[in-house]
Amino acid sequence: MSTPAVTSHPHATANQPEDEAVSLRRLYYGRFAFAVVWAGLLAATASSLGPASVTLLLVYPLFDAAAAVFDLRSAAARQRVPLLVNLALSLLTVAGLAVAATSGIPDVLRVWGAWAITAGIVQLVVAIRRQRLGGQLAMILSGGISVLAGAGFVLMADGPDASLTGLAGYATLGGIFFLVSAIRLHRAAVQADR
DSSP: OOOOOOOOOTTOOTTHHHHHHHHHHHHHHHHHHHHHHHHHHHHHHTTSOOHHHHHHHHHHHHHHHHHHHHHHHHOOHHHHHHHHHHHHHHHHHHHHHHHHTTTOHHHHHHHHHHHHHHHHHHHHHHHHHTGGGSOOHHHHHHHHHHHHHHHHHHHHHTSTTOOSHHHHHHHHHHHHHHHHHHHHHHHHHHHHHO
C-alpha cells in the first residue's frame, strides 16, 4: 500500500487512503442496494408520471446528493471539488425534475439525460483521481456509460417511444458497477492485511 498522503482536509488522518477506501466500500455497497430497490420500484410505476413515479424520480438525485455529502466526509482534498460539483448537479437535478415532471416524460428524460452526462463526467474525474485506492475501473466504466446513456435519454425524449423504464435499467447497471467496485476494494483491503 502506498504511504499515506498528507492533505489539507480538516479530518485528514495518518491513514487517509485506508480510511477513504473503507468509507468508499461502505458507500458503494449502500449505493448498490439503493439502486436495485429504486429500479424495481420505478419499473413498477414507470408507465406514467403519477405521484409514485415522480417521487421516485426526485428521490434518486436526492440520494445521490446525500451520497456526495457522505463521500466528502472522508475524501482526500483533490476529490473535494468534483464531489461538490456533483452535489450541486444533483440538487439542481431535483429542481429540474420537479419542473419537468409537470410537462411530461420527454422533459423528464431531457433533464435526466443532462444529469447523467454531467454526473458521468464528474464520476470519471473522481475515479481517475482515486485509482491508487483500487476498485476504480468499474467507476471509470460507469462514468463513461453514464455519459452515453444520458445522450441516449436526450435522444429518446424526441422519439415516439419516450418512456421512464430505461431509467430503471440505468440505475440497475450503475448499482452493479458500485457493487463491483465495493468488492474490489474489499479484496484489496484483505490482501493488504495479509
